[in-house]
Amino acid sequence: MELHHTFTVAASPERTWELLTDLGQVGGCFPGAKVTSFDEDNFEGEVKVKLGPIAVTYQGKGRFLERDDEARHAKIEGVGRGLRGLGNATAVATLDLSGEGEGTKVDVITDLSITGKPAQFGRGVMQSVSDKLLGQFVACLESKLTEGA
Numbered sequence: 001m002e003l004h005h006t007f008t009v010a011a012s013p014e015r016t017w018e019l020l021t022d023l024g025q026v027g028g029c030f031p032g033a034k035v036t037s038f039d040e041d042n043f044e045g046e047v048k049v050k051l052g053p054i055a056v057t058y059q060g061k062g063r064f065l066e067r068d069d070e071a072r073h074a075k076i077e078g079v080g081r082g083l084r085g086l087g088n089a090t091a092v093a094t095l096d097l098s099g100e101g102e103g104t105k106v107d108v109i110t111d112l113s114i115t116g117k118p119a120q121f122g123r124g125v126m127q128s129v130s131d132k133l134l135g136q137f138v139a140c141l142e143s144k145l146t147e148g149a
Contacts, residue, residue: 011145016104029140072097087116
């Protein structure tokens with residue numbers, strides 16, 4: 001399933017790109033996520049997500065599939081295995097940044113694949129949960145961008 005999100009932050013495209021490609025910092029902004037190890041191109045960790053009555057913890061890893069610092073374009077893959085046999089998840093997120101006024105517009109397209117019990121929830125629930133998580137992610141991102149200003 002494909003999910004689309006767009007948001008704007010009050011920071012330069014350069015500063016926003018720098019933060020979004022710092023896997024150690026940006027991973028901690030995702031609600032319920034904990035990054036356990038990372039380098040410039042790869043990360044490992046876990047994320048807890050609540051879908052309706054089901055709470056799932058995924059352990060997994062991710063990596064940059066594409067990264068163009070000049071064009072501010074990236075494709076990041078994350079693969080997780082649900083604990084307690086609740087299925088698996090794979091996400092490929094494509095990020096594109098562009099200047100907008102005095103800030104930065106970020107377009108994110110996520111190709112999400114989920115198996116197991118969480119797969120019973122349709123696109124509407126997935127979009128709703130991802131919208132809520134994105135709101136929390138953007139608030140954290142803006143906080144970090146403000147700290148670094």
